[in-house]
Amino acid sequence: MANVVDAAGEPIPTSSVLMSAAKHIEIKCMPENVEFLKCKKKDPNPEKCLDQGRQATRCALGVLKDLYHRCKDPMEGYVGCMYYYTDEFDLCRKQQQAFEKACPLE
């Protein structure tokens, strides 16, 4: 359950993976996310916002893949720690520092 990618190399968006990469996703996918939220605010109908949703998902999965390729080991350590402690940031500070040193947020 604490894998970042499955057998084919595609990132698995589980909660521990998403929460670990959340700070990166927040920065890199800000435009897509904002577009999706604006569309939702205008009309909560799911059928109307499928496009923006697909863009947001594509962006987030792209971020996950990119992070996995750039720093595999710190990311796997961080995701494993988050999985063990159920996404509690305060209990995974060591792995978080290692991960952010290897793949810094810009």
Next chain:
Amino acid sequence: MTESVIRNKPGMASVKDMPVLQDGPPPGGFAPVRYARRIPNKGPSAMAIFLAAFGAFSYGMYQVGQGNKIRRALKEEKFAARRAILPVLQAEEDERFVKEWKKYLEYEAEVMKDVPGWKVGENVYNSGKWMPPATGELRPEVW
């Protein structure tokens, strides 16, 4: 008999002349014993005690404030992470919902095809806004 043997005074005429054998104070009397209260009146004054208590209290409240700031920062971190991944999760659920909704509309058209005047598909509220379907069902395999 023994009393007169113990308390004998030579030249006693009768028992009435026996010297008295009493337990008494030593010659010169005992030393004086202090029995008066002497609670000392030194130490911190009332104002000093009050200021010390007030100081301890305000230091404690200051530490409480600092701790609250730290906890708020931790909570903000958690909420910011949740806000960042919200669109991904909602988009995933939207895809799944649209698929299921299409299946349901086909089923409804199938069931109601012989009913005259039934506009198949969306016949929910009249406000014009989209509302999620109120089936009231619990799906434990998803939750």
